[in-house]
Amino acid sequence: MIKLFKILISYIADLLFPPSCLLCGEYLDDSIYVCPDCLKKLPLNRNESKGHISVFDYDDGLRLMIHELKYNQRPEIGIILGKEAGRRLAEIIDPAVSVLVPVPLHKKRLRKRGYNQADLICDGLGSELNIPVNKCLLKRVKNNVSQTTLNAEGRSANVKGIFGINKTDTDRSKLILLVDDVITTGSTTKEAGSVLKNTGYLNYFALSIATVK
């Protein structure tokens, strides 16, 4: 009964507010949030970063998508971004040797948001590139304060010791693609990388949707 009610509500909502593209406002047949044309136009990141790949330039459109994904309960945007990033990376990633590992959230933050945006980005990347996703390899053992108000030095100190490793069947010879939504100073992925390295996962690099400066 509740399910039927929800379907009815979403039907009425679609009639009153037909789904439209988040970026260009074009009406869409389906609730896909962003139209294929806008996705294709997302500019690639032109800056060479040290030690990680950021797929897209952090322009206004991408900023809006990331904001909706993280703060406005739109998990589907993570999948959409992951798939589009996968299409752009198809030629440089070898699925046979790679494993996608999302940067985990602490369970308190996960409970609050209801999902980990990096998990969803991995799901999109994994389905597009045909790469397995291991959501258990890394775990968050400590809840740190949000990085957003900290400078580079504070960020590094704030992430020390926050990750641990779970025993899983991912072979240590695999290339671990450490995935996060955005990278700022890189201190979070650097810390996660050093935990991987200390436990014998020597091949890894960080992959993010964008770099925020």
Ligand SMILES: [Zn+2]
């Ligand atoms: Zn559009």
